[in-house]
Amino acid sequence: MKKSTRIDRIPPYIFAVIDKKKAEAQAKGIDVVDLGIGDPDLPTPKFIVDKMVEAVQNPANHDYPPYQGTKDYRTAVARWYKKRFGVTLDPENEVISLIGSKEGIVHSFLSFLDPGDVALLPDPGYPAYQTGVLIAGGEPYKLNVDEANNYEPDLDGIPADILAKSKMLFLNYPGNPTGTLARDAFLEKAIKWAKTNDVLICMDLAYSEVYFDADDKPRSILEFEGAMDICIEFHSLSKTFNMTGWRVGMAVGNAEAIQILGKIKTNVDSGVFKAIQETAIHALDNDQPFIQEQNDLLKVRRNIIVDGLNEQGWNLDYPRATYYIWAPIPAGYTSQEFTIFMLETAGILVVPGTGYGENGEGYFRISITTPNERLEEAIRRMKTHNIRFETTKTALA
Numbered sequence: 001m002k003k004s005t006r007i008d009r010i011p012p013y014i015f016a017v018i019d020k021k022k023a024e025a026q027a028k029g030i031d032v033v034d035l036g037i038g039d040p041d042l043p044t045p046k047f048i049v050d051k052m053v054e055a056v057q058n059p060a061n062h063d064y065p066p067y068q069g070t071k072d073y074r075t076a077v078a079r080w081y082k083k084r085f086g087v088t089l090d091p092e093n094e095v096i097s098l099i100g101s102k103e104g105i106v107h108s109f110l111s112f113l114d115p116g117d118v119a120l121l122p123d124p125g126y127p128a129y130q131t132g133v134l135i136a137g138g139e140p141y142k143l144n145v146d147e148a149n150n151y152e153p154d155l156d157g158i159p160a161d162i163l164a165k166s167k168m169l170f171l172n173y174p175g176n177p178t179g180t181l182a183r184d185a186f187l188e189k190a191i192k193w194a195k196t197n198d199v200l201i202c203m204d205l206a207y208s209e210v211y212f213d214a215d216d217k218p219r220s221i222l223e224f225e226g227a228m229d230i231c232i233e234f235h236s237l238s239k240t241f242n243m244t245g246w247r248v249g250m251a252v253g254n255a256e257a258i259q260i261l262g263k264i265k266t267n268v269d270s271g272v273f274k275a276i277q278e279t280a281i282h283a284l285d286n287d288q289p290f291i292q293e294q295n296d297l298l299k300v301r302r303n304i305i306v307d308g309l310n311e312q313g314w315n316l317d318y319p320r321a322t323y324y325i326w327a328p329i330p331a332g333y334t335s336q337e338f339t340i341f342m343l344e345t346a347g348i349l350v351v352p353g354t355g356y357g358e359n360g361e362g363y364f365r366i367s368i369t370t371p372n373e374r375l376e377e378a379i380r381r382m383k384t385h386n387i388r389f390e391t392t393k394t395a396l397a
């Protein structure tokens, strides 16, 4: 069969590979504690499901939705942005519905890149950025984000020839996989840099509602001066309301950029099921106290893992947001080797840092989207097998 060259440029999806490893371990009779994918284990809250049951019965919701989202949905997104971030959005021009933010993210590269154009991406970072660039025929250029640079890419260090070809910069705070928040000073600087260099900033705000302390409430980049000129932001209800399967999100920000993204989308998809949009409005208008309760519960889980790893010799700070604990691996292993070792020795599934880019080498990611008992079981098993941070590969072999 003759296929496109773009297919060969796309690496296998990390979680497809991990699912296979998990199935192999389970086939050997291992009870796997899955700390892999960041998909909420908890159900969508009842107030949202009940609304859907009602909305789905209305025949007026059964036809093709408007491409850009219903007016009511776009207005509700604008209302939520005002309430949550103090950001004013024009629902006519500055909001578009998405079939989950991943859809909008991948389509953004088709909207803004020609073959050979560069998109600047955080490394480690969410894998869909890189594959989206490759599908569009663009060139990903990775910017290191790590503890040493406060998880903020060095924008001034980008080589001039790369910068000349760059059309987009992706940022993701709170960040997957590192769990980090943006500092205001960095966002201000990035906006100025983007305007000077005419590079569109695409902020991935998927985790804005997953945070653990009132002081750490994440901000929208659109709160900052000048952002509306050069930024769009991707968001969705997936992580906020345990609605990953529902596929509903939004892109908001600069009107011209939203219109360009809309042009691709109009020709590819036909929008979000209207019953889901009606339900999403209800969720956005009634987000409290659900978000607070959810975060209190996630904080307990976060502490189980971080305290447990620290008892085993790690020296981790508590991540301030997201579902993720990003931890260094014991000396002597590659990320991949350590992941396989954890699975085969203790039946614990974690993700190798390299799944998020080359700079993830030396790290692994734990997701807390699993009940407390299973997280406690993972720590218990690490103790049983004496898996400690200072245990080197040779000592364990």
Ligand SMILES: *Cc1c(COP(=O)(O)O)cnc(C)c1O
Residues within 6 Å of the ligand: 038, 099, 100, 101, 102, 103, 126, 172, 175, 176, 204, 206, 235, 236, 237, 238, 239, 244, 248, 249
């Ligand atoms: C989960 C996730 C998304 C995509 O979520 P959708 O369900 O497509 O809205 C986007 N970015 C990051 C960083 C994520 O972790």
